Amino acid sequence: MYYGNVVTVISSDKEKSKLIAENLGKLHENEKIQIYYRKKENYIRSVLIPRDYPEKILDAAEAITLSSYCIFYLPTTPSWIDGEIALLISANNCKGEIISDLPAENIKKLFKGLPIENFPVVNSPSDFEEKEKDKGIIYIDKAFVVKGVGVVVTGFSYTTVKVHDKLKAIPIGKDVEIKSIQVLDEDQEEVEPGIRIGFALRNVKEDEMKDTFLLIKNEIKISKTIKGKIFTFPWSTINDQGNYHFVSNGVSVMGKLKMIDNATVEISLNDEIPISERFLVIDVNAKQGKPRIVGYITPI
Known part of the structure; x- marks a missing residue:
């Protein structure tokens, strides 16, 4: 019986993402999210690349929320895209690593205050086997x-x-x-x-x-209305009664966000979805200079 894990490779340098993915598997599906596979006995690793990122932020958010591990290639001259990737990975709270020629202490300083600052910095992708958590x-x-x-x-x-x-x-x-x-x-x-x-x-x-x-599965709870604690990144803005995309488990759903107090919100979604551990909050129409990754919500 097969088991496996899902990994996203992401970078502002699309060619580097491709080379890293090729090191981890073989390209099998060349859609908006490219899928590479590697099979070893009963283990299968699936490696995702959001092909049209940064143009399409939701593709990247969907790929990362499908993944339990993220590999981030950071070029020696980082751009705003790399900052956005750091926010995206941090909002999803997945494990991962950074591949870069930059010194580890420089990277730690660059991403200070984000969970990604504690990612190991390596020269090549780790070869490992894991199994995704059962979410039903x-x-x-x-x-x-x-x-x-x-x-x-x-x-x-x-x-x-x-x-x-x-x-x-x-x-x-x-x-x-x-x-x-x-x-x-x-x-x-x-x-x-x-x-x-x-x-x-x-x-x-x-x-x-x-x-x-x-x-x-039948025991999984679904809802169109979800109450939770919101974390917003310091440089982002949140609008009461604003419309956002909420992303979890590879699914992006539009909805309205209502502020209950400074830390608590209620979201009203266009579709019923499972109540996940967290939902990424994405503003695809963010003003120039503001991140499209607003933050995340943890249901209560």
């Missing part, structure tokens, strides 16, 4: 019909899934059954967390799945 969800990025098979979805597992399991499709709220499972074109009876999957589904039509972004 499966992230979905595509849905299509295969002749003779039916509706098929692809994505990443963040829970153990078996053939014939019944899951709920979000946001449509419909129960679907796992008809079959494929990993790297091989049929499987079961997968563990951290794996790029293809599921054939029963009890659903293609048009019902086209806007689906998650499959979840």
Whole structure:
């Protein structure tokens, strides 16, 4: 049975990101988020690169919130993009490392006050095996019909899934059954967390799945209204009753943010989503000189 982990490689230098990813795996999918794989016995590492970043901040936020580990290449002459990447990784609170020719003490000084200041500084990416945490969800990025098979979805597992399991499709709220499972074109009876999957589904039509972004287990709580503590970066601004993108588990949902007090907010979302450990707050229309990464919310 396969298990694995998901890693994002990100930098203002796109060519360096590509070289690092090639060191960790082989390119298999060249979409808006490129996916590299490396398989070793039952372990599979998936490496993500948000191809259109910095132009598309949400692509980067979605990739990083899918990942438990981030590899950040920092050039010797950092730009505003590298500062934004540092905020993005820090907001997501994932583990990681910095690859750079800059001295470690310079990097620590540059990112002082951010969790990323404690990342190890290395010359080449670490080769390691980990397993994603079981969150009770499966992230979905595509849905299509295969002749003779039916509706098929692809994505990443963040829970153990078996053939014939019944899951709920979000946001449509419909129960679907796992008809079959494929990993790297091989049929499987079961997968563990951290794996790029293809599921054939029963009890659903293609048009019902086209806007689906998650499959979840029945015990997972979902809501359109979430109350939580907000952390904002010192140089960002937050607007009461403002509209923002809230990102978790690879999913970006628009919503309105209401300030309850200086540290507490309530967000009203356009779609029901699982209540995650934290939500990144993204302002895609931030004014020049202000970061698009506003901060994050931890539900209470």
